[in-house]
Amino acid sequence: MFQFGFNMFPEIPRPFNTKYRCFSVAMLPGNERQDVERGGKIIMPPSALEQLTRLNINYPMQxxxxxxxxxxxxHCGVLEFVADEGKVYLPLWMMQNLVLEEGDYILIESVSLPVGTFAKFQPLSPEFLDITNPKAVLENCLRTFSCLTSGDVIAVRYNQRVYELCVLETQPGNAISIIECDMNVEFAAPVGYKETEHVKPVEEGMAIDPTELMPEPTGFVAFRGQGNRLDGKRRKDSGSSETTPPRATYVRGIPDYDYQIGTLKFLRQATKLSTDDSKEENGAFKAFSGEGFSLKRRN
Structure with a gap:
């Protein structure tokens, strides 16, 4: 005798395919549902749950x-089955991606998506870089999503601000499931981001040679006199004027160890005064006459 049981032939899942009128979450009666806006799931009517149960679809529902x-x-998941009959409520970012208006008709089909292994995102604003740890923020926000689709622009809420991210790439397919999966995440450069170029400052040359500001040497200067020939003849370069004494070598970067606190010394280049200016020099203020001067700090 052959015994036939009800479970001898397993039921084959049948697809769910229904049209609904879509509305944004703001049109949902009752209290404000921010949890729907922050994720990638929709609200469907109770009749959809009854039909999905009879069709024996795969879980999780996508x-x-x-x-x-x-x-x-x-692609999306479902959060609750509490909508009015014939209506579904979508997050605002999802309606913008689908270019939908309030009350438009959409077709909803049940699918089974592969588990995601890789996703690449591009922020649409450089302000996303102001977040201290953007990868941790994105990981926390994606917990309210059940799947991702390449080309979608999702909204991420953090610190009372909304950041938009474009899903550039998903693997192993154009639509993936991100429920209980280990997925690698990469970020592309934000739209409008420009790297700061480190320009080296141009060193401006000094208008005056520092050696000209050094004081002339005082005291004994070696080989300062003129040379004479032993045969008494005139030197070829005797017509030239007296040789100017060599100036002190300017050494840059050596501190003045004899500096006294409260004194500032400046080296100025002396300028020749004309005959008219020299007459007024006696009665004029001589603080900047070309010599070094000091400014005393008052206690």
Missing amino acids: FKIVNNNTSRTT
């Missing part, structure tokens, strides 16, 4: 949303 008017698609 859906493909299609806007036939613009041929745009995305």
Whole structure:
């Protein structure tokens, strides 16, 4: 005798395919639902749950949303089954990706997505770099998502601000499931970001040679006199004027160890005064006459 049981032939999952009118979460009656806006899940009517149970679909429930008017698609999960019959409520960022208006019709299909292994994001504003640890913030926000789709622009809320991220790439497919998975995440340069160029400052040359500001040597100067020939003849260079004494070598970077606190010394280049200016020099203020002067600090 052959015994036939009800579980002899397992049921094959049948696809869920239904049209609904979509609305943003702000149109949902009752209290404000910020938890829906912060994730990638939608709210469906109770009749959808009954139909999904009869179809024996795979869990977790994941859906493909299609806007036939613009041929745009995305993927999402379901948060609750409390919507009015014939309506579904979507996050605002999802409606913007699908180019939907309040009350437009969408097609929702049940799908089974591969587990994600890699995702690459691009912030749409350089302000995203102001976050101390953007990777940890993104990981925390993606816990409210069930899947990702390449080309979508998701909204990430952090510190009372909304940051938009474009999903540039997903592996192993264009749509992946991110529930209980180990996924590598990369960031592309934000839109409008420019790297700061480190320009070396141009060293301006000194208008006056520092050696000209050094004081002339005093006291004994070696080989300061003129030379004479033993045969009494005139030197070829005797017509030249007396040789100027060599100036002291200017050494830059050596501190003045004899500096006294409270005294500032400046070296100024002496300028020749004309005959008219020399007459007024006797009665004028001689603080900047070209010699070094000091400023005393008052206690």
